[in-house]
Amino acid sequence: MKALFGELSAVASHRGWPRAPVNAGTWRGIGEALREGKLDLLGEWGDAAAVHCALFEPATRKLQIATHEAGSGAAPSLAVFHPPALRLERAIADLFAIEMVGLPDRRPWLDHGRWPDPAPLAQQRAAATPAATGATPPARAIERPPYRFLPAEGPGLHQIPVGPVHAGIIEPGHFRFTASGETVVRLEERLGYTHKGIERLMAGQDLEPASRIAARLSGDSTVACSWAFVQAVEGALDFRPPPRAVWLRGVMAELERIANHLGDIGAI
Template sequence: MSQCCWVEGDPVNATSVLLSILNAGQPVAEHRPWLRAVVTSEIWNALIQGLAEGTWTLLGLWGEAGIVHLAAYEAPINPPGASRLPPLPKEGWGDFIVASLPCPDGQFPSVARLHPPAQRLERTIADLVGLRPVGAADPRPWLDHGRWPVVHPLGTVTPRTDPQPPYLFLTAEGEGLHQIPVGPVHAGIIEPGHFRFTANGEAVVRLEQRLGYVHKGIESLLIGATLERAARLIGRVSGDSTVAYALAFARAVEAATETVVPTRAHWLRALMAELERLANHCGDIGAICNDAAFALMLAHCAVLREQVLRASAACFGHRLLMDCIIPGGVVADLPTDGVKILRALVADIRRQFPPLIDLYDNTASLQDRTVNTGFVKPSLIKQFGCGGTIGRAGGRAFDARRDPGYPPYDQLEFETPVLTESDVNARIWLRIHEVEQSLALIDQILERLPSGAVRGELNRLDQPGEGMALVEGFRGDILVWLRLAADGTVARCHPRDPSWFQWPLLEAAIENNIVADFPLCNKSFNGSYSGHDL
């Protein structure tokens, strides 16, 4: 059995270098709740240097016509040596900022030239907006496969005239190497993605991904959308994370409009989020084992997932809880028998889940496939700011429910499990521990659920407003940044999936493993194609 630990300690308040650097720019007053400032190229380069040195973490990088935005996070200093996180202060611990660099000449200093996690984000900016990262090591397109009728759909839109040249995969040299192309069409019901393996016999020397096949133009569709339509679109960025995305969007809107949400709505949102986490983790545990040819776990875990989905439908009207969270609150209250249904669900899972854990832990042939397979260096996890189960299985304890934190998690007792083995086995155990935490959270929410309204009216804007939110989904932290027009429609919105910082690490996880272990490694990551491709 993998041993789990927790991180704790009162935060040590240190002078925020990140905030002091950004304060040298021009603050944008209408941006909430964190600081956004328009910066110079000198400040931008200082931010890049800090990212490269690991002083702070990249949260997002996106663009619009004539300007590029960088979101970053400076973690608090926590003393080592304890085992559980204390209650959260209301305003969180770390510092979150957005730096905006005007690009009048259509280019900006490349972040990726010193900080590789920004590479795919920069390539996406070049595809969607047409801004060129100066000094970038990889100028290839990323989301644009040459099949759009226009180029730079979020920038200066122009019709496509010339065909795009063939995509050039990176090469590897060595005796006896051969390439294995997989995808983009896969067996079974799975989203498309291309994986180019370079192998020596069965050993993988290099894996290179190509994604973007399910690009839907979400950011373009959001421009000019009403809040009702925008909320529906955001909830469909990645269907298995519809609660987390809807919550992040709602919180960003509420920040931009300075709207106070009813207390009961916060608690119902957390209830939905934990049901979503519970369903997905149960499904993933079984699916990972199935890719190691242990179908029995898949069957039992699928039953657990189905129970969660049925309870969700009975309580909130939708198996995936789609369109249940909206700006201002939630659509519907918990029905009169909802508490009884959910308590029965928790009891059933607590009865059925432990024998499955024992089955996994005591099946030697299964352990042989998962232990030491798909190892990711913790230094890479830290560098990429990789969150969720992949990050926490490799020692990174970040959890957006704690930092920056949002209600009602500041009033709930829960632990953030952290492991250090960083292999497939650790990622399974991390999910197991998070299932246990979600059950405990659902118990607390049902016990302490306050009464009152579940939806409030949004404050009306008399000028454009900007909001940003970071929410913990089952894969990790989801970021939503938006600007609202004075009439309350969406002027610009950028959602960032946790998979942006997880997919690249899958390339590292499979190195020196055999080709046959790729499905196992891939499923232990369970990156979102749709959430990434936007």
């Protein structure tokens, strides 16, 4: 981490974990460090003019956020070096219309050709949702060509499609099994059927309605999602909650965790 960020200046206005703007060379160095296992990728996301990644260095247990500008509509891909970044960068391309240069797989991830507004977060328009403005969305979405699943190549291979609606799946998802007899040699997933557009719903909201949205992200994880949201708010405001609040959050989170475990055991 020190070799990559030692001489870079952190953004003074960014509270919480340190964030530093980086150039293409440092971004490539991050990718190489991820490939070599020196860093862990905690997340990668975009905004209207940049791509960000959160990094963890196991050797020093330090966290760092890096930002690469994408003002021209493009940014280098980390997935070239680190395959776990692949879906994250496909989502960035769908939501922000940012070209991830070198991205090995350019198929859409979240955009299933049903969105009336392609790249809905490209301009971060805070009040652009129909719920906020009363506007009527376009009647037709932008049509996309059929999704290209990876082909079955090789003697004796066949494909078994499952989903997106199937009794054995908790939420919708299409799973394409490539099998040789009874041996599954590859599984390809296509998700995003129930993408809720939370980022756009959150944009421009006051804290109270935003907290209600966070609490409704997942019905069985209300405490966990609310806690994550309030930590982001407290970090942005540089606010430290009283110890009693932290203890109450911990107790509620444990009760929620136990309830989820009991529910899973009951479903066996």
